[in-house]
Amino acid sequence: xKQLFCSLLALALCATQARxxxxxSDEAILGTRGGFRIESMRLRFTHFDQEGHxxxxxxxxxxxxxxxxxxxxxxxxxxEVVAQQGKFTHRLWVPIDVVSAASPDALDAVSxxxxxxxxxxxxxxxxxxxxxVTDVTLRAAFHLEEPxxxxxxxxxxxxxxxxxxxxxxxxxxxxxxxxxxFNLFGTRLGRRYRSSTNANLSVTQLLSPTTVGYLGYxxxxxxxxxxxTWNAVPLDxxxxxxxxxxxxxxRHAFVGRIAQALPWKAVLKGFYRFYxxxxxxxxxxxxxxxxxxxxxxxxxxxNYRFHVQTAASFFSLSAPAADGALRTADSDLAAFDAQTxxxxxxxxxxxxxxxxxxxxxxxxxxxxxxxxxxVNIYTCSAGFRF
Amino acid sequence: MKRALLFVALSLSLLPAGCAIVPQNRRGKLxxxxxxxxxxxxxxxxxxxxxxxxxxxxxxxxxxAGGGCGCQ
Numbered sequence: 001x002k003q004l005f006c007s008l009l010a011l012a013l014c015a016t017q018a019r020x021x022x023x024x025s026d027e028a029i030l031g032t033r034g035g036f037r038i039e040s041m042r043l044r045f046t047h048f049d050q051e052g053h054x055x056x057x058x059x060x061x062x063x064x065x066x067x068x069x070x071x072x073x074x075x076x077x078x079x080e081v082v083a084q085q086g087k088f089t090h091r092l093w094v095p096i097d098v099v100s101a102a103s104p105d106a107l108d109a110v111s112x113x114x115x116x117x118x119x120x121x122x123x124x125x126x127x128x129x130x131x132x133v134t135d136v137t138l139r140a141a142f143h144l145e146e147p148x149x150x151x152x153x154x155x156x157x158x159x160x161x162x163x164x165x166x167x168x169x170x171x172x173x174x175x176x177x178x179x180x181x182f183n184l185f186g187t188r189l190g191r192r193y194r195s196s197t198n199a200n201l202s203v204t205q206l207l208s209p210t211t212v213g214y215l216g217y218x219x220x221x222x223x224x225x226x227x228x229t230w231n232a233v234p235l236d237x238x239x240x241x242x243x244x245x246x247x248x249x250x251r252h253a254f255v256g257r258i259a260q261a262l263p264w265k266a267v268l269k270g271f272y273r274f275y276x277x278x279x280x281x282x283x284x285x286x287x288x289x290x291x292x293x294x295x296x297x298x299x300x301x302x303n304y305r306f307h308v309q310t311a312a313s314f315f316s317l318s319a320p321a322a323d324g325a326l327r328t329a330d331s332d333l334a335a336f337d338a339q340t341x342x343x344x345x346x347x348x349x350x351x352x353x354x355x356x357x358x359x360x361x362x363x364x365x366x367x368x369x370x371x372x373x374x375v376n377i378y379t380c381s382a383g384f385r386f
Numbered sequence: 387m388k389r390a391l392l393f394v395a396l397s398l399s400l401l402p403a404g405c406a407i408v409p410q411n412r413r414g415k416l417x418x419x420x421x422x423x424x425x426x427x428x429x430x431x432x433x434x435x436x437x438x439x440x441x442x443x444x445x446x447x448x449x450x451a452g453g454g455c456g457c458q
Contacts, residue, residue, distance in 0.1 A: 196450045381429070
């Protein structure tokens, strides 16, 4: 009897083992060869609440020599879906911006007929994993906004060397915009065009078993209508004039990053960026992020950013009224210091029912700068890995 | 421009020091996703659009500086 029971138990164990082997077939582990599979989905919602004043704004302006309101609120939902198909990874990304402001576009600055403006982009990229160390990505995007359209095409490649110690990446992007030009009274003056060509080169290097370094350079050349076409400028005649910007801009950005794992389950990241362009703007940006794990699934992030820039050479708060003279009073092109402080809490849960991973985070940031602009930023996100 | 060239020269001089090989079996801590420079792309977009529409010197590092938005 005892032998019969042992035989039955052995048979049952074998059957169980066989079923387990079935579920661990190549297809179960690696997926269907060449098949299309949704890998992950992310949602992020961000709310921006801005207040301040700038001389480019016509909103709530008591006199031409006084700055206008830069009050603004933005609701920004974003959706990203990533799918695998054989050696390809496809990514569809849809960001939306709903802007409520004192003057979100040219017509509203004058008529205040509608103080909201909606913008949406559809961005599709496909990455071909040629081999374990080489990736090639193609990207196409379309941006829709009143009264503005934009198309983007991009190509990027990366290759790892020295057993993955070094990764070199390069990318090239072309953005083509068309937009309507207005005068200060909201009258449409026809269509204008803008082209932005951008090239980037970067090197990521493992520096030690706990340190990663990064160096990057990006150049952007812009030609065409580079103003948003409704910015105001105070003139020396006591009136307001329209912003006049050069039709060409060369922009250079050099970036260095470092990420260091710390012994107490923390990570410190440092970022430095040097920027220079042919409009006379020179800028330095420093940023530090400290991540602290609190348990296996929960982490906190604190971040601080400092940015300082010089003004464009033609920035003026009392510009010559002569026709054709370059002029701007845009507070974004002025000399200022800006700081950002923030905190974020993140949760990564693995193997939740029917999911391989679930990510949740919630964060807050405060941006403030020396020329009267302050922004509160609230964000939350949910990510699902299937 | 001289400062830019100085930055590039300094950066390039650091490269050879960084080429030391870290073997696969010593990369345990490097596997932590928090150590990656590839942050959540949706957060990266939130950040890059926020700064590129408020700071004349933003952008140009990895993505176009300006263009693609009516606010530029």
